[in-house]
Amino acid sequence: MRTIRTLLPFLLLLVVFLAPGIAQAGDDIQLFLDGKKLTPEVPPRIVNDITMVPVRIVAENMGAKVGWLESQRKVTVEKDETKIELQIDNPNAVVNGIAHSLEAAPFIENGNTMLPARFVAEQLGIAVLWDDLTRSVMFFKPVREANAGDTPVDKPSSKQPDGTGSGPQTKPIGNGGQTGGTGGGSQAKPSGTDGKAGDGGSTRPGSGDSGQPGKNAGGDNGTASPQKPGDNTGRTATLLGVEIREGKFVIQTDGDIDPSHFTLSNPNRLVIDLPNTALPKSADEKPGVREMAVDHPLAHKIRYAQHSLDPAVVRIVIDLKGKVGYSLVKNAKKKELTVTLSEIKYKIVIDAGHGGSDPGASSISNKQEKDFTLAVANKLYKLLQETPSVQTIMTRTDDSYPTLQDRVDLANNAKADLFISIHGNKFEQNPAISGTETYYYDEKSLEFARLVHRYVVEAAGLPDRNVRQANFKVLRDTTMPAVLLEIGYLSNERDEKLMLSESFQNKVAASIVDAIKAYFQIT
């Protein structure tokens, strides 16, 4: 057992902006202002470990007035009471008449004046953080200027597709597979604070490098406001420590934290953001990344940093040895979060049929099939989170329409082990037809088709309309065992009533999970 709890104050500091010693040409540095990505016309450059940004960033994004005196090759940056004078190739600057030495002198590149980002920003009262994970410079405007309302949330966020709300004291708050990410560039914003499901955010499959839209989906656009009514009255909790207990990572705080979490690839890492949380005072003076090697079969090291100041978010990163599954359990009483890592053995694609522009069948009482399929798929997703050896990949987690080809590509590119498409049936020309059908296309899918059909028929309690062969695209073009479940008939009165009920959906979702476990012999 290895404890990091006591190491907090003196953990090796990777102070902001020192890390870029490794920066190579073409190694893009990203800029963010209050979580919003900036796109300078020339990329930032690293000189002597100092990030240089084009002057336009300073003028347009930091709201300063910039002047240029050609004869002296002098740049002036003015904002409020502050006046900064810099000179091209001169490693000295003057701020309000007082000389400061710079670690890197301004220079001109392709007609753009490049200024030392941290120096200028801090003189203007803008906080600066270097995020080594994503190789990003994060600027944060002073509180009174920050406009929390419009901080757009860049993906990814790890909201569950199906909200947990406030639940029992110890509740699974999620698990992930891995790597939904966009490689290097994902910049996660602290997400909402109440643990409720976010929605919105499009979930086109294939957008991630290894396709895990479900994990990144449900972005919490619009829920970025740090403090919601009735939310802990905005108290900021403190991260007390992180320790490894019986192979699990235990995060100790002094508050009730609903973290957001997600994984990124290249390199593989698990990111846990603690909203409304700060590092202890003693460690707070120099924002930076603290890190520590760990002795764990699936992880190299753990790092954390004050990821943002307003709202206060601590980011914990576990550097992984490969793609792993994880689950995150909160114990509100103990104020602990426990992260369990486990090897991923199976990847399963859950496909909620239809969606978005394709409503699917309409039911007797005029409900849409696409909502039924999503409800069942999300329940299935949630249940599968309790099986960390299974990575669940969702074709959609909201009301969007991935094409059939998108769904196929997602599964094939992820090299999934199983594909399960959820549907609701309809044939209003004969409303008496009722029951469950399971479709497969070829031999490799037949075994699972029979198995899952048996489980679902039993759980649904509807007439058994058999396992059937069909040339449906998602079955024919997927390379792994694939089934399409027609749970029941939305055109039948009894079926419909059941299908629209939560308890029926839960039962059916649980039976599919049981079938998956039986198929892979997961105990």
Next chain:
Amino acid sequence: MSKPKIGWIVLAALLFAFVLAGCGGPKQNGAGGTDAAKQEMTVKAYYADESLDKLNEREISIRFASDDEKYRAALTALATAPDARLKPLAAGLDIRSVKSENGNVVIDLSVKDEGRLGSPGEMLLIEAIRKTMFQFPEVKTFDLLVDGKPAESLMGHVDLQHPFKRDS
């Protein structure tokens, strides 16, 4: 020089026979055609059985004045079953247009939201359209468009081939 002369006579005879048979007579085309100009024909149409397990074939009579009208009439027949034990599959489709050229037929459809079928229904519907179209020996291919566009699928289960070909 009798050879070419014989050739001309044969050609003229063929043309005459063609006109008599009324095949594809352009004058009969279009909405202006009267009932008298229409011909009647028995074609096969396909419907689901009561339990939505398989297609049933029935012969029905259609009236049309052109090939395009013939295809449209045959497809339209799929929306109404001739007897109560058969269930129509195409009731959820509107046929916007049918146009053919050299045996390649383009059928533009729209799908009524309330007419969307589950996967077995869509599978049988596509098969019904296929069999209906390819019963006409002159049809080489047909293409199903949705609202004028080559959609991936009619109802989200079966992918459409653009165009459908015989034996494919």
